[in-house]
Amino acid sequence: MPYDQPRYAFSPHPGGTEQARLVIVGGGLVGLTAALDLARRGQRVVVLDDDDTVSLGSRAICFAKRTLEIFARLGLGEKFLAKGITWNTGRVFFQSREAYSFNLLPEDGHEFPAFVNLQQYYAEEWLVEACIATGLVDLRWKSRVVGVENQADGARLRVETPEGEYTLHAEWLLAADGARSFIRQSLGLSFTGQVFRDRFLIADVTMNAPFPTERWFWFDPPFHPGQSVLLHKQPDDVWRIDFQLGWDADPEVEKDPERVRKRVTDMLGPDVPFDLEWVSVYTFRCRRMERFRHGRTLFLGDAAHQVSPFGARGGNGGVQDADNLCWKLAAVLAGAAPESLLDSYDSERIPAADENILHSTRSTDFITPKNDAARAWRDAVLELAEDWPLARPLVNSGRLSRPASLTGSPLNGPDELGRAAPPGTPAPDAPLLRGARQDWLLRHIGTDGGFTLLVREATPVSMPGITPLLIADTPRAGALHDHSGLAAARYGLAPGECVLLRPDQHISARFSTTAPEPILAAREKALGR
Numbered sequence: 001m002p003y004d005q006p007r008y009a010f011s012p013h014p015g016g017t018e019q020a021r022l023v024i025v026g027g028g029l030v031g032l033t034a035a036l037d038l039a040r041r042g043q044r045v046v047v048l049d050d051d052d053t054v055s056l057g058s059r060a061i062c063f064a065k066r067t068l069e070i071f072a073r074l075g076l077g078e079k080f081l082a083k084g085i086t087w088n089t090g091r092v093f094f095q096s097r098e099a100y101s102f103n104l105l106p107e108d109g110h111e112f113p114a115f116v117n118l119q120q121y122y123a124e125e126w127l128v129e130a131c132i133a134t135g136l137v138d139l140r141w142k143s144r145v146v147g148v149e150n151q152a153d154g155a156r157l158r159v160e161t162p163e164g165e166y167t168l169h170a171e172w173l174l175a176a177d178g179a180r181s182f183i184r185q186s187l188g189l190s191f192t193g194q195v196f197r198d199r200f201l202i203a204d205v206t207m208n209a210p211f212p213t214e215r216w217f218w219f220d221p222p223f224h225p226g227q228s229v230l231l232h233k234q235p236d237d238v239w240r241i242d243f244q245l246g247w248d249a250d251p252e253v254e255k256d257p258e259r260v261r262k263r264v265t266d267m268l269g270p271d272v273p274f275d276l277e278w279v280s281v282y283t284f285r286c287r288r289m290e291r292f293r294h295g296r297t298l299f300l301g302d303a304a305h306q307v308s309p310f311g312a313r314g315g316n317g318g319v320q321d322a323d324n325l326c327w328k329l330a331a332v333l334a335g336a337a338p339e340s341l342l343d344s345y346d347s348e349r350i351p352a353a354d355e356n357i358l359h360s361t362r363s364t365d366f367i368t369p370k371n372d373a374a375r376a377w378r379d380a381v382l383e384l385a386e387d388w389p390l391a392r393p394l395v396n397s398g399r400l401s402r403p404a405s406l407t408g409s410p411l412n413g414p415d416e417l418g419r420a421a422p423p424g425t426p427a428p429d430a431p432l433l434r435g436a437r438q439d440w441l442l443r444h445i446g447t448d449g450g451f452t453l454l455v456r457e458a459t460p461v462s463m464p465g466i467t468p469l470l471i472a473d474t475p476r477a478g479a480l481h482d483h484s485g486l487a488a489a490r491y492g493l494a495p496g497e498c499v500l501l502r503p504d505q506h507i508s509a510r511f512s513t514t515a516p517e518p519i520l521a522a523r524e525k526a527l528g529r
């Protein structure tokens, strides 16, 4: 059954001038994630969106493991697992043969898979519901920002609604208003990068197909010679097919349903019945703002950076922006951290955006060779990949989204052990037992909004602002049972050692004992003091 697009009610505003502490412009994937995160930290948030519904048509479908962990922290993880299509395997085909396959999550012991495929509109709909449930998010639909002025004490916004305009003064402004960001353009901020001269056709088709739930990518297949094709399964028996068209293709001609049906039939064969659910043609860019923080205005998601869809880095990167920013902003608003902590949003998320842009650009260069020599090299690599595993890392059909490691962050504390994942790395998950019940490590980290001290086989003294989490090698009261030993191994902890974790589930510092002074000092450092 086709998706039933919800319509959210517009609430008239009395007009005049209003003051709000926190305003998010853009109720898309990223703005809604930030609103929910802030509300779960007890902050009241106003969200302004010029539309009255969730994202239309086919956009993000691949939600990466780290994003799923963030949504789980926000209470939505089970919904993604229940509705989404789980996949770990990708296959690459060259012409009529399979070149090789890869597994993105080769090890067990994680609650979430490498990816879940889900239409972006479901994610947004659940975020809206969760925001409403907090009672702290004032969602204002049909509210378009048409004027912005950055001031030392916040931003002054002009908001246009079906019943007239009003002025809203935001002490803090989060600009999540998408790739064409009105806020970014109005403030005259640069957004530089590269435009790719290629076009892709998206055909979302409904069908009962025998393909397994894997990502399939074809280079130069017989059914679409000279170009590439990508196939993904989504819930509701919807399959997303991306056909590379080349720069000279006419988008209007290519969207003709009969033409699209022929392309799909050439791919699937004449006997596979299907219905077209959505058709569009896209081009893409890789670019970012020079800085994401401009005083009390902070940019996130597509408003701050944009990548090609190959590698699923756009939405995933944006959700990870929100994850990085919201705990810091909440700490500043609560007076627990100085405003300068927000500078670390730039120092942590700009390298992450650059990493995404780099991978996305390389993928695009491989998929769309710029000249005959590049194409000959690419085809040779694909030819070799079938028999020579050494050639496979050179094949780039989209290096799929991985979380950024913030190892160069100024917020990182000491690593007294030098084992396993270093400070700045996203906290790895591990299976645990609570009594006889299956549990997961990440379910206990950052869920109370604060810092966590993960301790193996020791009971630390209580420390302000830090929640202890004990793991034990054998069942023990007050501790989670690390029955597989994976928690200790993934954090490199011997008995009596501990690791400090940030509210956004990143490793802050690692210690050989639970002596409080260095641990408290690391927390202070992570809070920008």
Ligand SMILES: Cc1cc2nc3c(=O)[nH]c(=O)nc-3n(C[C@H](O)[C@H](O)[C@H](O)COP(=O)(O)OP(=O)(O)OC[C@H]3O[C@@H](n4cnc5c(N)ncnc54)[C@H](O)[C@@H]3O)c2cc1C
Residues within 6 Å of the ligand: 025, 026, 027, 028, 029, 030, 031, 048, 049, 050, 051, 055, 058, 059, 060, 061, 062, 063, 120, 143, 144, 145, 146, 176, 177, 178, 179, 181, 182, 183, 202, 282, 300, 301, 302, 303, 309, 312, 313, 314, 315, 316, 317, 318
């Ligand atoms: C074909 C395609 C495939 C993709 N596949 C993936 C994928 O598999 N995985 C992935 O992670 N990402 C993917 N992406 C990228 C992903 O869709 C975007 O990165 C994501 O939507 C960005 O979210 P956002 O909230 O920053 O911006 P948007 O989703 O664009 O939301 C911006 C919001 O701001 C509102 N708005 C704009 N201007 C104003 C204004 N002046 N006043 C008030 N409101 C305003 C808009 O109505 C909108 O609701 C894909 C994108 C495309 C196009």
